Amino acid sequence: MASIEIRSVRKLYGKTPAVRGVDLSVEDGEFVVVLGPSGCGKSTLLRMIAGLEDVSAGEIAIDGRIVNDVEPAHRGCAMVFQNYALYPHMTVAQNIGYALKVSGVSRQQREQRVERIAATLGLENLLARKPSELSGGQRQRVAMGRAMVRSPGIFLFDEPLSNLDAKLRIQMRIEIKRLHRELRTTSVFVTHDQVEAMTLADKLIVMNDGLIEQAGSPSQVFRQPQSRFVANFLGSPPMNFLPAIVDGNGRARVAGDLVPWSRLVWDLPAGTKLDLAFRPAAAQLASGPIQPGMLPFAVEMVEDLGSEFHFHGTTAGTSIAVATPVTTELPPEPFAITVPGEAVHAFLASDGSRVEPRPISIKVTETSGADACPEKSLSFI
Ligand SMILES: Nc1ncnc2c1ncn2[C@@H]1O[C@H](COP(=O)(O)OP(=O)(O)O)[C@@H](O)[C@H]1O
Ligand SMILES: [Mg+2]
Numbered sequence: 001m002a003s004i005e006i007r008s009v010r011k012l013y014g015k016t017p018a019v020r021g022v023d024l025s026v027e028d029g030e031f032v033v034v035l036g037p038s039g040c041g042k043s044t045l046l047r048m049i050a051g052l053e054d055v056s057a058g059e060i061a062i063d064g065r066i067v068n069d070v071e072p073a074h075r076g077c078a079m080v081f082q083n084y085a086l087y088p089h090m091t092v093a094q095n096i097g098y099a100l101k102v103s104g105v106s107r108q109q110r111e112q113r114v115e116r117i118a119a120t121l122g123l124e125n126l127l128a129r130k131p132s133e134l135s136g137g138q139r140q141r142v143a144m145g146r147a148m149v150r151s152p153g154i155f156l157f158d159e160p161l162s163n164l165d166a167k168l169r170i171q172m173r174i175e176i177k178r179l180h181r182e183l184r185t186t187s188v189f190v191t192h193d194q195v196e197a198m199t200l201a202d203k204l205i206v207m208n209d210g211l212i213e214q215a216g217s218p219s220q221v222f223r224q225p226q227s228r229f230v231a232n233f234l235g236s237p238p239m240n241f242l243p244a245i246v247d248g249n250g251r252a253r254v255a256g257d258l259v260p261w262s263r264l265v266w267d268l269p270a271g272t273k274l275d276l277a278f279r280p281a282a283a284q285l286a287s288g289p290i291q292p293g294m295l296p297f298a299v300e301m302v303e304d305l306g307s308e309f310h311f312h313g314t315t316a317g318t319s320i321a322v323a324t325p326v327t328t329e330l331p332p333e334p335f336a337i338t339v340p341g342e343a344v345h346a347f348l349a350s351d352g353s354r355v356e357p358r359p360i361s362i363k364v365t366e367t368s369g370a371d372a373c374p375e376k377s378l379s380f381i
């Protein structure tokens with residue numbers, strides 16, 4: 001087991017920056033997921049930890065020891081790639097045991113170790129097979145076995161599930177989670193798949209353009225995105241964004257004159273441009289005509305996903321999506337939506353950073369008996 005400290009790490013390829021200054025701590029036994037779009041520098045960061053790329057500036061320490069100049073073989077990391085490239089002429093057992101053979105471990109010890117790992121990965125009945133006789137998921141498990149065989153202090157995963165079909169990905173995701181629970185090996189897992197990221201991470205790091213946008217628990221990052229980029233990147237269908245302008249009373253006006261959230265007051269100069277955002281599932285369908293607190297919603301298309309409906313359309317000139325349970329009874333047209341103020345996120349249009357409204361004080365009034373309904377007992381002042 002091992003901890004990782006990354007301090008002000010940069011990577012330039014020629015003059016092009018790929019990683020532009022990253023600070024990150026990975027604690028002993030932690031499972032950290034680095035999530036970001038293609039090209040944002042995830043693989044470069046991982047390869048620098050492994051020692052497969054030099055760092056251009058900054059430091060990487062493993063267990064407190066700076067490893068900038070330490071050979072990959074001596075960093076105690078094992079890497080699992082998307083293209084798991086097993087040796088085609090070797091059996092599963094030989095593939096898993098190869099690294100031990102190369103380093104001179106006796107045949108008997110090798111066999112014991114390979115058997116133990118095969119049992120952990122559910123490969124015990126496949127040890128004599130060649131890679132061509134395995135399914136994609138089984139091959140990926142063999143690749144995991146190869147990484148595990150030397151009991152590395154750190155696992156580095158570079159999009160290991162990207163080549164698998166949807167069902168297998170879910171299976172392997174659960175498998176990896178189970179393995180981590182058993183082995184507690186410090187892990188850094190790189191992906192562009194938000195579901196993988198949300199479900200696997202103890203700590204989630206969202207990267208964009210060579211920088212960390214946000215780090216935190218998956219639920220923190222999902223519920224309190226600190227930038228428009230993070231808000232937009234996490235969630236499916238993605239967050240809805242409505243352009244708004246702060247008026248002289250600190251209220252956000254949408255499409256000129258609508259004030260859908262009169263309780264939200266922004267301590268920002270009049271004229272400040274905001275992007276107000278809410279998740280598709282946070283909106284509720286309602287019926288017009290438009291009353292205070294409602295937004296008109298012109299529905300263009302409804303998708304039936306089996307477990308939920310997705311309504312696509314426009315509100316105040318902006319395309320949005322609304323997700324509802326399938327049991328929802330459709331209100332009569334014209335449609336409108338309401339979104340509770342607590343579900344609204346706001347970002348400065350200028351730089352995309354999150355801003356909070358003035359705190360709303362909540363007064364909880366005493367109620368009792370048949371009236372003790374939690375919703376009624378909350379009143380806004
Ligand atoms: N060996 C390389 N030489 C030059 N540029 C590279 C090299 N590897 C990656 N890059 C560039 O660095 C940036 C980050 O790449 P990468 O770390 O592979 O991103 P990700 O893994 O997030 O998709 C990209 O713009 C990519 O084109
Ligand atoms: Mg990559």
